[in-house]
Amino acid sequence: MNDEHGNDGTGAGSGRALMVADTTPSVCKTIVVNGREHGFDGDTIGRDELARIAFPAIGAASSSALTVTYDNGPEGQRHGLLGVGSTTRVLEGQTFSVSLCDKS
Incomplete structure (x- = not known):
């Protein structure tokens, strides 16, 4: 049905696209880092x-060796090791172990 201006309400033919906002709420997951729960x-x-979560006082500028492992990860990657620049999909209850070595 058209309004008094001949528009059908979809935005078609008016040169304007109908925009729909993503209203999916962000879900806060609980992860465990070095035995402590974090949202x-x-x-x-x-x-x-x-x-940064495991050692907030150290900061990203540290030149220390860092080892990050995880368990309870996504299917096909239930556990693993995160190297420099790598990421993993986060699941509820996933556990991470972050070790820092500043000695040679």
Whole structure:
């Protein structure tokens, strides 16, 4: 049905696209980092972000060796090791172990 201007309400033919906002709420997942629970809003997490969660006082500028492992991960990647620049999809209850070595 058209309005008094001949528009059908879809935006078609008017030169305007109908925009629909993504109203999907972000789901906060509980992850465990070095034995402590943390809320996490994202879908993926990387090694640097896990280091900041595990050792907030160290910061990203540290030149220390960092090892990040995980368990209870996504199907096909239930456990693994995160290298430099790598990420993993985050699941509710996923556990991470972050180790820092600043000695040679």
